[in-house]
Amino acid sequence: MKFKKSLAALALSTALVAGGAALAKDSDHDWTGIDILVLHWSQSSNPFFEAVNSGVIDAAEDQGVTVDIQFGEEDPVTTSNILETAIANGVEAIAVAIADDNAYDEILCRAKEAGIVVVTLNIDDSQGANGICRLAFMGQNFVESGYVLGKRMIEEHGLKEGDLVFTPVEAPEGTYAVLRHEGVAKALAEIGATTEILGTGNDHGQALSLMTQWLLGHPDADAVIGLGQTPTSQAVQAIKDAGLTIPAGGFDVSQSILKNIEDGELTAAVDQQPYSQGYYAVTQAALAVKYGLYPSEMDTGGAGLVDKTNYKAAVEWAGKVR
Template identity: 45%
Template sequence: MIQHKEGSLMAKHRNFSIFLGRTPQGAMMGVFCAFLIALLAACSGGSTSTTPGSTGGTLSGGTDISGKTILFEIQSSPSDSFFVPVVNGAKKAAGIAGLKLQIQYASNDDTTEVNQVNTAIASNVIGVALSIPDAGLNKVICAARAKGIAVVAFNIDGATGQGASCVQGFVGQDFVQSGALIAQKMIDSGQIKPGDHVFCPVEFPAQVYAVQRYQGVKQALSAIGATCEELGTGVDFGPAKSTMVSYLLGHPHTSAIIALGHAPLDQAPAAAKQVGRTIPIGGFDVTSDILSSIKSGAITATVDQQPYIQGFQSVMQLALYLKYAISPANINTSNGALIDKNNVDKVVSLVPDFR
């Protein structure tokens, strides 16, 4: 996910989620541990669910990891539709590997995420797949590695310094490349011209995804002498739309919108319509409304993170490392993944389960 808002909204929505779990040995111990984990999760303010893997899975040879538990961290809340295909991909990989998957949501709070990871470490999970919003997770990530727990990041990797060295692999979008991709798409189509002013709304401007997408957009725009102004909107659709309406009313010479996250992109066509403007719109991520707007022509294109891959590959990389000692790698899930009128019909039926 990504950064979208300034001031109090950015502070409120800044962080991400995690979860944890453990597979106990005896029946009585299993009941006790399950109760303890649920209690700790409730106290930490997050949301947790456990998905059992298929017994043994379909991977043969190597170290026996069947029935073991890994923590799968969701940076957002259970209501965030972006993570539906992420979770589906993670569940599929866990089933193939025979792993138990504990899914936890931190509801965009760093303290909750840190607490949940610490609890996972104490519960002896064998691996952690998580989104890392910022350097605030550095210490706990390295604490997991120090205990021999495998760590793979997905969606966002904001770890720095020593923390970055404790992340074994990242599965997610190349944000700078993707920012340049959507901006260049709109330049090449003649929708953004030299000297144009572009509005770049994003949920949380300080988060890694927002900073780097903005960097990529500015690189492309600067090359033709166009400018881009960023503004935080938050992740909720209603406030995001209101923020964009206010901006467009106050900046009537705005030539185009490049929304740096799914919330502002979803609402950008409605915001432009409300102020009586017909301007080019492009951005990131996929919702049913975004795809409908591409079909109607209200949105030119979106860069898809292909979130199913983020869930599937982060869990599968943990499984391959734990079973076969295959080192995790960095995987760019969005290399040239543009959706526009030419291919939107192939995607529509796959939302929200797979795209």
């Protein structure tokens, strides 16, 4: 397998990957001419996507195809420009995260009409296939997982009517944030509790500062539920820095989140299994291009929670796969 630097030396490995292992499986075809764009919605500095890209790279090697990993930098214009360039260059497939329900409809429908295989990963349109021209989604059921996490926090910590739960998230307007919050808020509404959202961005230092300041201004908060990896990773420290003793839970897995779970300072985190999102998005897109096999919907995380009973299984692979 060969690696070539893409447009810029991004903090996360934005690279062109040409797979070779799969060629031995099908000596009659050289699939390296199949170009697949993998376009993440987030900033290139977001460590969450290391595990996604591990799956992308492994799938490219297994399928013998070429992938171009790009980041939209949370900017619809940047994302649209990358999509337009890929279409103009004649890519065979696009795997893209949809953080904005309306920004890419026309572009992706045009890609589909041009015969380009389009799948979504990590984040889908909130209306699923009814809202965007794509064949299948590989990612988490955000509403369901948010509801399960909300119920866990209620049951374990006795949250009740009138309680206030702080729900910070990197990008409050992002589809993932809206849907995760919908699930959490649904669980809390059943007991008469409320939530308040705060945008933190992806920078951990900035997130910690913003979350701490919010908690200092809301000493009556009863719990913290981070709606993304960045705020979840900073929740425990923010609570300490604000001088509070309230429970915390959240989304996604990292070494620091797992350490908080091990120490009993974080109740649980929803595991969306990012490696699977990258691996199966590229694998299914490649199979569709090669053989006309129709991609399948895939819930990569279910509503599984990582807590003190099972966190050890994720420790070795956090950041690389989990």
